[in-house]
Amino acid sequence: MNFKLSEEQTMLKESVTRFIRERYDFDQRKQIIKSEEGYSPDCWATFAELGWLSIPFAEEYGGFGGTIEDVAIVMEEMGKGMIVEPYVPTVLMFGQLLALSQNNELKSEYIPKIIDGSYLGAFAFLERQSRYEITDIRTKATVQDDNYIVNGEKAVVYGAGNANALIITVRTSGEQFDRDGVTLLLLESDCPGVETKPYQMMDGQMAANVSFNNVSVPQSNVLGSVDAGAELMEALVPLVILATSAEALGIMSVLNELTISYAKTRNQFGAPISSFQALQHRMVDNFMAVEQSRSMLYRGLCAYGEEEAETPIECLRSLHAMKVIISKSAKRVGEDAVQIHGGMGMTDELNIGHYLKRLISINTLFGDADFHQKKFNELSYKT
Template identity: 30%
Template sequence: MDFGLSEEQEMLRKMSRDFLENECPKALVREMEEDEKGYSPELWRKMAELGWMGLVFPEEYSGEGLSFLDLTVLIEELGRALVPGPYLSTVVYCGLAMLAAGTDEQKREFLPKIAKGDLILSLALTEPSATWDAAGVTVKATPEGDDFVISGTKLFVSDAHVADYLLCVTRTKESGDKEDGITLFLVDAKSPGISCTPLKTIASDKQFEVVFDKVRVPRKNMLGEPDHGWAVIKEVVPKATLAHCALMVGGAQQVLEMTVNYAKERVQFGRPIGSFQAIQHKCADMATDVDGCRFVTYQAAWKLSEGLPYALEVSMAKAWVSEAYRRTCVEGHQIHGGIGFIKDHDMQLYYRRAKASELMFGDADYHRELVAQQIGL
């Protein structure tokens, strides 16, 4: 049983780590927290030139044709470097949805532009109810001639302010079955009637309230079948959840390495603090958490890439990684002491993102419930 990465995956990991250490220093991360756009167009262009935007798209759409497991390797490195920007929103949340449900015409129009870094997309799914299930979708799309008219409010829409298109999840029919009557639309983000209001978040990421006020969308911009859009969301959300787990694994790994290095260098009572058993045990707990995160995440990614059922493993991963990343950051803060709590130190960058990541695509309790259901309870 080989848990190691292939030679190609190791090359991808090394290349992406070397690139991001040079191109995405923590100074850039801090700058983008204050920047209105929240990402560097220059870095975005360089990532696209490396083929990262189209990593899992077929070659016929200007992609690299690699697997989700390969993508997981890359996303872990993005999380390690805290790369700011709409990568997951564009490539995973919306790009994979289009790959799964788009028409040939839509794929030919949008996927090559995504792969080249020319198009940014964002998923508009959650609403004021803040639930991840179909019952939370109340934004209405009403047919009018050859168009649909969308009205309602979406919350926590990542990178909506820089998106060229919003993948909006709407309700087109009332039904006793809440998963029935949901339709997806690719909405031009510059359409009249769309307004974006920034939300202040602990992670200082770019999330928005997006209000649709009688926004007209052509029927040809429908993604998937009318009234059956939830099937697409059920396919994409586990992939998005898994991608977010990989992002958290990368962050947790960096926190572990920062903390162990500090414990080796920080001298107290005439010896490195890493020589004290209490510190050693904390670092051991962190290492156990991080490796557990990685194994459960990569198991799910491998199953997905092999075409095997993976929903159970995704929920197991999210339930574990959500809390383990936070625990790792808390222990890191404890070992760093006072310096770990100041804004000038990198620890707070990771901890704030760990807290925000706990809630993305459902917290640990939500996924424990899904695990319980899938094992027959």
């Protein structure tokens, strides 16, 4: 049993820490968010140089051949810097859907372009009505000769405004809520009939609504099997929630550090507010929440890494429980950071509230705490 980072992992972690310290302080981040693209192409090029974009891809496509654990290490550090560059949409969603698919032609075409930093992607799975049900899909694709003709709309697609290409979920058979009949298609963002309405999210990241009006996509651009796209999505979700849970953990640990050091210097009633037991106990509870979150992330990573050893149900239970614990912890740690910072915590000028906003966004990604707790219950409490 071993919970230590390898030497390689330690170096990876330090490279992200150094980047944030040198290139990504809170003011630099503000400038990036204000820019027209909403992310920094320069920083992205650096990510490519440092090899971060290659981590989870197989060596045969030029990747590093790393594991989700390696990704989690990077994400935890990125969380501390509130990196707004589209790492999750491009590398983890678009990139890992490709990697998980059996479509070797698309893999050889796109994965190298992701790794060298020249290509951004996004995964359009959400629709206005679908909330956390990823197979609630109205966007339709019908076959015409060698192509699919796509009509419909996707909402809140992280990274779509800047993406060169999208992977979208479409209904190729069945009804709106059916798990079967969903297909994943890859298409270039500049295809005729694709209209993108970009906007900024409260966490500083860019998203867009994307509509499809008789968009033609070659049948050879199907990822996974026709009508069985749900399988591919279900394989992707654990990777994304592990990575963003690590990101949330990084944010929570920074928030606790900042809050404790603020409480030590803020004087009221003639004493630092850190000397008040009511606040001390609150900070201790937040410390414990972060430790429990770290434990749950490790449990999730171990369960996922040993899927053969654990039963698939045990693995899923661990992942749902991880989302539950980390979402709840993130909410309390974020809210208490604002509370203990008092009026200062309310200001846009201070980073505290921005961390809270990112935590809230992470909580909702692929289902909030209640959603995952219900799934956990379904698996755990059979009668």
